[in-house]
Amino acid sequence: MSETLDLSLELKRMIIKTLELEDITPEDIDPEAPLFEEGLGLDSIDALEIGLMLQKHYGIKLDSEAEETRQHFASLNALKALVEAHRDH
Amino acid sequence: MTFTSLCHLPWRRAASSSGARPEIHALGDAWLTTSRLANEIDRWHAWLATQPQGAWLLYNRDPALFCPALLALWETGQTAVLPGDDRPQTLAAMASQVVGRIPERLPDEAPRSRPMPAIPATLARDAIAVTLYTSGSTGAPVSVDKLFACLEAELDAHHALWPLVGGKPNDAAVISQVSHQHIYGLLVGLLHPLCAGVPFCARDCGYPEVLSARLEEAHAAGRTAVIASSPPQLARLPAYLEWAARGRIERLFSSGAPLPQRHAARTEALLQAPVIEIYGSTETGGIGYRRQRDDTDWQPFPGVEFRIEAGTLRLRSPFLSDAPSPPQWWAQPDRAEANGERFRLLGRQDRIVKVAGKRVSLTALEQALHECDAVLDARCVTLHDDQERLGAIVALEADAIPQARDERHALLTTLRQHLSQRFEGVAIPRYWRFVDAVPRNTQGKLDNVLVKRLFADLNDSRLPRWLGDSHPAPNTVRVTLEVPEQLRYLDGHFDSLALVPGVVMVQWAYRLGEQYWGKLGPFRGVERVKFQQMLRPGTRCTLTLERHPRHIAFRFSSGHASGQEHYCLGKLRLDEVTDA
Numbered sequence: 001m002s003e004t005l006d007l008s009l010e011l012k013r014m015i016i017k018t019l020e021l022e023d024i025t026p027e028d029i030d031p032e033a034p035l036f037e038e039g040l041g042l043d044s045i046d047a048l049e050i051g052l053m054l055q056k057h058y059g060i061k062l063d064s065e066a067e068e069t070r071q072h073f074a075s076l077n078a079l080k081a082l083v084e085a086h087r088d089h
Numbered sequence: 090m091t092f093t094s095l096c097h098l099p100w101r102r103a104a105s106s107s108g109a110r111p112e113i114h115a116l117g118d119a120w121l122t123t124s125r126l127a128n129e130i131d132r133w134h135a136w137l138a139t140q141p142q143g144a145w146l147l148y149n150r151d152p153a154l155f156c157p158a159l160l161a162l163w164e165t166g167q168t169a170v171l172p173g174d175d176r177p178q179t180l181a182a183m184a185s186q187v188v189g190r191i192p193e194r195l196p197d198e199a200p201r202s203r204p205m206p207a208i209p210a211t212l213a214r215d216a217i218a219v220t221l222y223t224s225g226s227t228g229a230p231v232s233v234d235k236l237f238a239c240l241e242a243e244l245d246a247h248h249a250l251w252p253l254v255g256g257k258p259n260d261a262a263v264i265s266q267v268s269h270q271h272i273y274g275l276l277v278g279l280l281h282p283l284c285a286g287v288p289f290c291a292r293d294c295g296y297p298e299v300l301s302a303r304l305e306e307a308h309a310a311g312r313t314a315v316i317a318s319s320p321p322q323l324a325r326l327p328a329y330l331e332w333a334a335r336g337r338i339e340r341l342f343s344s345g346a347p348l349p350q351r352h353a354a355r356t357e358a359l360l361q362a363p364v365i366e367i368y369g370s371t372e373t374g375g376i377g378y379r380r381q382r383d384d385t386d387w388q389p390f391p392g393v394e395f396r397i398e399a400g401t402l403r404l405r406s407p408f409l410s411d412a413p414s415p416p417q418w419w420a421q422p423d424r425a426e427a428n429g430e431r432f433r434l435l436g437r438q439d440r441i442v443k444v445a446g447k448r449v450s451l452t453a454l455e456q457a458l459h460e461c462d463a464v465l466d467a468r469c470v471t472l473h474d475d476q477e478r479l480g481a482i483v484a485l486e487a488d489a490i491p492q493a494r495d496e497r498h499a500l501l502t503t504l505r506q507h508l509s510q511r512f513e514g515v516a517i518p519r520y521w522r523f524v525d526a527v528p529r530n531t532q533g534k535l536d537n538v539l540v541k542r543l544f545a546d547l548n549d550s551r552l553p554r555w556l557g558d559s560h561p562a563p564n565t566v567r568v569t570l571e572v573p574e575q576l577r578y579l580d581g582h583f584d585s586l587a588l589v590p591g592v593v594m595v596q597w598a599y600r601l602g603e604q605y606w607g608k609l610g611p612f613r614g615v616e617r618v619k620f621q622q623m624l625r626p627g628t629r630c631t632l633t634l635e636r637h638p639r640h641i642a643f644r645f646s647s648g649h650a651s652g653q654e655h656y657c658l659g660k661l662r663l664d665e666v667t668d669a
Contacts, residue, residue: 017575020478020547022520023501025494025574025626036514041505043514044295045445045477048325051296055329064302065119066293 008080015076018053019046031076047073054079060086090286091255092248095241096212099284100126100160115310116262119303121291123283126157132195133161134206143188144168144220148175148270152279153291155269158191163218163237164208170220171270173447178510182230183222214238221272223371224441224448233371235272235410242407243276243374244284246390250378251340251365253285253315261339262312263289264303267319267446272371273344277317288312295322301330308336316341316362319446320348321477323356323364338362344369345446347434353381368434371448373419374408377432386431397427401438442471444479445515454481454512461507463489466527469518470540472547480544481518482535484527491523492648494574494627520544524557524569550577553597556629558605564636566605569648570597574626589624594657598643602634602661609641610663616640618659622647630656639663 012026015035019042029040035050036042042050050073054060060082062069072082093099100123116122145162147169149155162169170187172179180190212218217234225231253261265278282289294300300316307314316338323343338360343353344367353364368387369375376395377387389395393406396418402425403418424435440451451469458467458481466484483504491497501521508517528539546552554571561567572589579587595615603609624630629648634641644658 020519020575022547022573022575023498023627028498041509041514041517043445045321045325045515048296048322051298052325052327055327061329062296062298064298066296066299069296069298 007083008076011076011079011083014053014057015050018049029076031080034075035073035079050079054083058083058086092252092285095244095280095284096214096237098164098208098210098212099123099286100130101208102286116288116306116312119291119306120262120288121153121156122288123286126160129157129195130161130164131206133158134165136196137161137165137167138206141188142167144170144186144217146170146172146180146183146187146190148172148180148190149193150268151292152265152269152289154194156279156283158195159219162191163212164206166209166213166216168217168220171222171275173222173268173270174513176513179222186220186232212237214241219275221371224450224453229453233410235374239374239408239410240276240280242392243390244281246375246392246408247276247281248284249391251315253282253287257339260312261285261287261315262307262310263287263315263317264294264300264307265290265317266294266300266322267317267345272374273342273367273369274317276374277342277344277367297322297325297327297330301332301335304332304335304338313337313339315339316360318343319345320352321445323348324352326356326359328359332360340365342367346443348381350381350385357382370421372409373404373406373421376402376404376406376421384431386428386433388431395425395427395432397425397432400424400426400435402432402434442479444471445477447513447515449479449512449516451479454479454508454516454518457508457511458483458504461504468527468535472520472540472544478520479516479518480520480522480540482522482524482527482540482543484524487525490525490629490648492629494625497523497627520547522554522556526557528557546573546576550575566601566634568601568632568634569629570632570645571629572624572626576626579626586623587626589626589656591618591620591657594624594645595643595659595661598632598634598641598645599661601632602636602641602643605634606636609661613662616660616662618657619655620657621655624656 008031009026012029016024016026033040051062054062072078093102145167147155147158159169170183172183214237216237218237218240219235221233221235222230223233253263263278263282265274267274267278269275269279279289290303294303304314314336318341320343340363341356341360342365348364348366356364363380366379366381367375368377375390376393377389379385379387393404395402395404402421402423404421405416405418409419422438424438425432426435442449442451454469455467458464463486464483465486468482470480472478472480491500505517522543527535530536530539542555546554554573556569556571558566558568576589578590578593599612624645630645631648633644633646640663641661643661645656646653
């Protein structure tokens with residue numbers, strides 16, 4: 001339990017730092033809300049940055065179809081699931 | 090296979106010719122070929138026959154869905170109106186100019202078998218092929234009609250310079266990372282491969298992992314890749330994808346904004362291919378191109394003439410749609426200087442910037458901010474060399490200035506929501522500074538020094554956020570500060586109750602004293618220090634500094650004019666300041 005909570009917080013902090021979201025704290029990121037557009041308001045440049053961040057910190061290489069990546073980036077929980085699945089390998 | 094000009098319906102020629110090369114089939118369903126398109130185009134014909142004639146709104150992220158609808162519109166003598174994005178506000182603004190929106194997918198009721206549609210032998214060169222939208226100098230969207238003649242002339246020029254068939258290579262496959270809703274992506278990623286009869290990608294290839302997979306497929310099918318990309322994507326091309334193993338890349342195009350030289354060099358090294366930048370605009374199409382390894386100046390496209398007038402670029406071009414005859418000189422709002430046959434770009438003449446390749450009017454952003462309650466003045470600025478992110482400096486009525494993080498957060502949400510009705514995500518400023526008045530230098534201007542100061546905490550997480558100052562008395566300065574959420578010193582202090590350590594406040598007082606009064610004597614410690622309230626991230630405060638011969642009195646107090654509470658106050662002991 002605490003491990004997944006920690007991962008959630010870790011990802012939130014990493015996103016805030018990577019994307020220089022100067023006004024956002026981890027508590028502001030709703031784990032179920034969309035990260036892009038109407039949710040956290042991230043955009044296409046941020047998506048590329050998150051891709052680089054996942055590789056750097058977790059060694060994750062994204063899927064070769066953009067649609068899959070869009071699904072992984074749908075929310076913080078989706079992103080967390082991606083990291084967890086990768087760890088289980 | 091040879092190159093066929095656009096108005097001769099190259100996609101039809103390929104379908105009726107002896108058939109595709111066998112390797113094409115090895116490319117798989119992420120790829121499109123002219124032979125795969127013909128059937129889909131015919132089905133769109135059947136659906137369009139049941140609909141009114143005119144201009145149609147067409148937006149689709151996937152080339153596989155976009156392309157057959159576009160070609161069917163053209164074959165039936167109709168125009169495609171291409172919005173740059175599909176936000177409801179964007180589409181609603183165009184609704185009155187079109188007879189309808191092309192559905193995302195071919196409706197099921199479209200007949201599967203149908204009589205062969207009447208296909209014209211050629212397309213009328215003086216008809217409007219597409220209407221594109223861009224942001225004009227005032228920020229209001231401006232529509233640009235592109236005649237078939239202009240698209241055809243530009244595609245012919247691409248074929249002459251960078252042939253996909255009949256030259257080297259003779260076996261290309263085109264991978265586009267950019268949207269075909271814009272002129273560059275439409276020409277380079279979609280229409281050029283159609284005219285050349287070579288395969289191109291059926292789906293979005295914006296992510297580097299997708300690009301890598303498509304390269305691998307092209308390589309396995311024995312094809313040489315040509316890539317259409319953009320500066321933000323090339324700047325973030327990851328080294329870990331082992332590009333060298335992905336086969337030969339003939340060349341890479343980049344357009345939308347100038348590519349910083351270091352990114353051009355890095356991309357060439359990673360992908361082992363020349364990076365060709367195309368400079369142009371929605372109105373003009375391509376104007377010039379360059380490979381930075383060889384020359385940083387721009388070579389005009391064949392047929393494009395330029396001259397410099399009052400420091401800005403003027404041109405005559407076969408790619409300009411509304412060029413009257415005899416052609417007039419088109420005023421391109423970019424500052425430039427000539428260098429023989431070539432020219433050098435020196436920046437925009439107006440307040441338009443390119444953010445992630447999208448044209449954004451700073452004036453329009455500021456006007457939109459002005460419409461919000463309590464906003465007195467607003468200035469938007471670019472912050473990084475790459476101009477990828479915007480900052481906003483917003484002057485507010487005193488009551489509306491946020492004093493704590495929750496207030497700031499609520500205000501930001503309101504402002505962002507307001508802007509998002511009219512602007513795409515990348516255009517919305519990422520960094521915000523709220524002030525009582527936009528700071529000005531002695532010439533009355535917001536200059537670069539002030540802008541750097543307002544956003545200095547972004548580059549140094551040890552600093553407080555500086556939001557302006559005043560000098561209420563000689564040897565006294567009052568500085569407005571805000572505690573950044575990302576302040577380094579908050580890390581690991583109290584997780585749930587982050588606050589600024591007292592020693593950090595003392596250090597800020599000392600550093601700011603030096604900023605205003607120059608080098609102070611050596612710091613000899615503090616005296617009479619009192620910590621009264623906790624200073625939390627997101628809080629706005631005022632630091633008052635009073636200079637005395639042997640010490641500096643400092644006081645961090647709340648931003649509220651009335652009911653002042655103090656966070657920290659005391660004296661910094663110094664040696665007497667000498668004038669030496």
